[in-house]
Amino acid sequence: MIGVFKINKKFKIYIGIFFIVILTTIIGNRIISLNQQYPPPTHEKSPLKQPMKFNHFEIKATSFRVINNTDLLQLGSEFEQFTLGHEDFKCVLTELHIKNISSKNLNIEVFPFTLESIGFSNGINLELFNALNGGDAVMNPELKPNEEITLQLPFTMIEEQFTKKDWNNVNERTFELVLSLYPVKKTIVLN
Numbered sequence: 001m002i003g004v005f006k007i008n009k010k011f012k013i014y015i016g017i018f019f020i021v022i023l024t025t026i027i028g029n030r031i032i033s034l035n036q037q038y039p040p041p042t043h044e045k046s047p048l049k050q051p052m053k054f055n056h057f058e059i060k061a062t063s064f065r066v067i068n069n070t071d072l073l074q075l076g077s078e079f080e081q082f083t084l085g086h087e088d089f090k091c092v093l094t095e096l097h098i099k100n101i102s103s104k105n106l107n108i109e110v111f112p113f114t115l116e117s118i119g120f121s122n123g124i125n126l127e128l129f130n131a132l133n134g135g136d137a138v139m140n141p142e143l144k145p146n147e148e149i150t151l152q153l154p155f156t157m158i159e160e161q162f163t164k165k166d167w168n169n170v171n172e173r174t175f176e177l178v179l180s181l182y183p184v185k186k187t188i189v190l191n
Contacts, residue, residue, distance in 0.1 A: 041185040045176075048190055054179050056102035057143075062150070063095040064190040066171050079131060088167070091128070092155040092175055094190055100143035111139040112180075115155035116187070117173045120162070128154040153177070 046052035051060040069089050072079045092115055100106055115122050130137055132152040141149055159167045166173075176187040 039183075041182045043185045043187070046186075046188045048188065050188075051099075052179070052186060052188060053101070054186060055108070056100065056106055057108050058099040058101050059179065059188070060097045061094050061177055061188045061190055062097050063093075064175070065093050067091050067093060075132075079128075088159045090157045090170060091125070092157070092190070093132075094153050094155075094177060095150060096153050096177075097148065097150050098141075098143070099148040100145055103145050105142055105144050107140045107142045109140045110151065110153065113153065114178045115175055116178050117175045120157070120173075121178075122155050122157065122161075125154045125156045128156065 044052070046060075048061050048064055051058045053059075067090065072089075072091060096110070098108055098110075100108075111124060111126075113124065124139070126139070129139065129152070132154060137151065141151075143149060157170065162170060175190045177190055179186040179188070
């Protein structure tokens with residue numbers, strides 16, 4: 001009886017190992033299959049002031065700066081509400097020049113554009129966007145063929161989003177404006 005129990009225990013261990021190997025093989029094959037169907041994106045980068053083709057548009061970031069509370073308030077008293085009640089508030093402002101290079105009227109959606117920097121990512125601050133670009137500014141403007149538009153894109157940052165060390169050095173970080181992620185990741189390196 002003891003010998004049978006030992007054989008059954010060994011048999012159970014072998015069966016368990018067999019199923020683990022089979023399960024690992026199935027999962028591995030599925031991962032390989034998914035990676036073949038959806039390969040990693042290619043990455044196109046454009047430097048500041050260099051145009052990049054994006055769908056039927058030519059996009060160029062013409063300026064970039066990191067501003068704080070004081071700088072924002074110097075733009076006008078109406079910007080006081082955008083400091084979000086934080087003493088140490090920063091905003092990445094980039095001026096984006098967009099041109100329709102197609103032969104028909106097209107809308108471009110800028111609201112999906114994000115700012116990215118070493119583990120940090122943030123979208124456009126809509127209220128600040130409207131204040132900077134005028135009350136009638138839209139985040140999906142329609143442009144006629146060869147029509148151009150310039151927009152200020154604000155991306156806000158607060159200290160709680162960073163470690164103390166990273167926050168103290170946030171002005172030295174490399175920021176990229178991400179236009180698309182897949183299948184081609186298109187970014188404009190801002191600094």
